[in-house]
Amino acid sequence: MHIPNNAYVAVADGEKLQLYRNDGDAGTLDLAEMQVPEVDGDNKGSGGRHSSSSANPSDSQQDEDGFAAGIAAMLNQQxxxxxxxxxxxxxxxxxxxxxxxxxxxxxxxKLLGEIAKDLTGHSLKDVAATIAAH
Structure with missing residues (x-):
C-alpha cells in the first residue's frame, strides 16, 4: 500500500490508539508518532446489538466497543x-x-485503506512492514 506524504495511520484496539503521520512520500514510508487527541470512550450505543455467549455483552466488551466508537468520532472530527x-x-x-x-x-x-490486524503495542517497524505488505 502506497501512502502519500502527510497521510495519517491510526493503529487501534479496544483499549489503545496510536497515531502516526507519514513524513516520507508514497514510495518511502517514514512514520512519525503523533500525539493522540482525547478519545471519548463513553459511546456504548451499539454494544447491546452484538452477539455474545450470553444475552448481554460483558461490561469490558461494551467498554471496548465504546472506545472504538470514540476513536471513529475523533477521527471523523479530525x-x-x-x-x-x-x-x-x-x-x-x-x-x-x-x-x-x-x-x-x-x-x-479520505480512507486509503483498512487492515484488520492487532498491532497496538508493536514497534513502528512492524506497523511499517504491515503497511508495505498490503
Missing amino acids: VMAGHIESLVIIAAPRTLGEMRKHYHKTLSA
Whole structure:
C-alpha cells in the first residue's frame, strides 16, 4: 500500500490508539508518532446489538466497543476539520468492525485503506512492514 506524504495511520484496539503521520512520500514510508487527541470512550450505543455467549455483552466488551466508537468520532472530527487529508486504519478485527459503524462519509472518502490486524503495542517497524505488505 502506497501512502502519500502527510497521510495519517491510526493503529487501534479496544483499549489503545496510536497515531502516526507519514513524513516520507508514497514510495518511502517514514512514520512519525503523533500525539493522540482525547478519545471519548463513553459511546456504548451499539454494544447491546452484538452477539455474545450470553444475552448481554460483558461490561469490558461494551467498554471496548465504546472506545472504538470514540476513536471513529475523533477521527471523523479530525477529518472534517481538515487536519487529516488521507488515512489508513489498522485495527483489531472486532475494533475495526465497530469503528466502521461510526465512520462519517467524509472520513470514508479520505480512507486509503483498512487492515484488520492487532498491532497496538508493536514497534513502528512492524506497523511499517504491515503497511508495505498490503
